Amino acid sequence: MSRARPDQPEGLFDDPLEEITGDRGAGRGTGRGTGGPAGPGGAGPVDGREPLAVRMRPRGLDEVVGQAHLLGPGTPIRQLVDRDQPMSLVLWGPPGTGKTTLATVVSRVTRRRFVEISAVTDGVKRVRAEIDLARRELGMTGRQTVLFVDEVHRFNKAQQDALLPAVENRWVSFIGATTENPFFSVISPLLSRSLLLTLEPLGEDELREVVRRALVDERGLAGTVELQDAAEDHLIRLAGGDARRALTYLEAAALVADGGTITVEVLEKAVDRAAVRYDREGDQHYDVVSAFIKSIRGSDVDAALHYLARMLEAGEDPRFIARRLIVHASEDVGMADPTALQTAVAAAQAVEFVGLPEARINLAQAVIHLAVAPKSNAVITAVDEAIGDVRRGLVGPVPAHLRDAHYKGAAKIGHGAGYKYAHDYPGGVVRQQYAPDAVNGREYYRPTRYGAEARFSEIVERIRSVLRGRPRDTPAEPR
Secondary structure: OOOOOOOOOOOOOOOOOHHHHOOOOOOOOOOOOOOOOOOOOOOOOOOOOOOHHHHOOOOOHHHOOOOHHHHOOOOHHHHHHHHOOOOEEEEEOOOOOOHHHHHHHHHHHOOOEEEEEEOOOOOHHHHHHHHHHHHHHHHHHOOOEEEEEEOHHHOOHHHHHOOHHHHHOOOOEEEEEEOOOHHHHOOHHHHHOOEEEEOOOOOHHHHHHHHHHHHHOOOOOOOOOEEOHHHHHHHHHHHOOOHHHHHHHHHHHHHHHOOOEEOHHHHHHHHOOOOOOOOOOOHHHHHHHHHHHHHHHOOOHHHHHHHHHHHHHOOOOHHHHHHHHHHHHHHHHHHHOOHHHHHHHHHHHHHHHOOOOOHHHHHHHHHHHHHHOOOOOHHHHHHHHHHHHHHOOOOOOOOHHHOOOOOOOOHHHOOOOOOOOHHHOHHHOOOOOOOOHHHOOOOOOOOOOOOOHHHHHHHHHHHHHHHOOOOOOOOOOOO
16 A cells, blocks of 8 residues: 655555555544545544544535535635645634534545644644654655644744744645634734634534434434434534534433433433523523513622523523623613623623633623612613604704804804804803703703712713703703
8 A cells, every 4th residue: 555656665654544444644643544545525434432523524525514604616715625735724713613624624635644733732843743744745745734733822932933834835734723813822924824714603503414414324323313303402502503512412312312212301311411491582582581681680690690591501692691781781770880881892792702601701790790780770761761852853953053164154154153162161061052942951861879870960960050051959941
């Protein structure tokens, strides 16, 4: 099976498992290759001792589930594969979205030698050794090597620098995988020489396809177990967009079922996670969310955290939870604690940047902040009353002294005449009508005496007394 030329040492680049699998190359430094004569769609014998997620790894691009934005016709990765050119890629996405799968499939369909390095366990010495080997094989046989570095963000700057000569000179086709933002975790020279591809968590339908394929495929469970619909729903929720997790849980449940049927109870026993009865499109969804918001509004932080945990465990979209917190921060806390909105927005950003499971901590912090904050509904009351007046036709023309006076001829029609520039007066406030006549004197914002809003209540009253020229103890116009 040796392909050595007369001038190269016999067997120098041969895979020690080639006689058995028909593949060449190395994987994880063990000699297990994925890119050999088996070619596109080819596969060696299935080793039942390998995890189900490994056995079900796609053999070609057409078998990859999800990531349609990366794999469709005309996309960069399709072009790179079809043209069979040296490439450098950085794959960024959450766990279980197919980063390793894409790397192995690319090496297989392009018949390249595949080497996988883990930044967790390997260092510069291993990197340089693999680059030297790839460079020698490229020069002696012309065969290219895919150097896949998993968790590349865990390499420090010096370790990432060691990759640059190989990437610059295209001695290898570098593919780095990271779950962290590469703009912060990958050095600029390496990133600028690579094509950045962002992978998205798999949707429910895509996860179902992965699970159902594993149930019947000869490489998977080959029809030895059945999966009930309710158990499949629970499995999809537990997976949280992670295909590897879905297959791992499925394999554990199959062992517990022992050739029978995987029910919700079997799945709960296998993964030690109770199934939360929660229909994201039914009554449970609306009831739990309603209880969640009302618990925060009622300042019961413990109940609010319970409902947060219930939604997270049921697989609720964390972005939905974050959006509700942002609304609640203004609707039920408002100016009583203006920092509540900042916390809620920051939690929403954390959900996007970090994702679950870590973002559960950020969501919990926002829930706690909003629950224990002083409450005020003055903001929503103010804007809704103002909108109500507008809808009733209380609009009227803008006062002439407030109209735009910057264009030629505006002064001739009285625009801007008599306008008082606020900064020219003590405190930056001067008696002057701002609202149209139809609503002049209406007071929409009525601050409470809770939290920080108590201070704003005093400020607003002082401002209004100046604007309207009334003593501070004069009552406002009745509604």
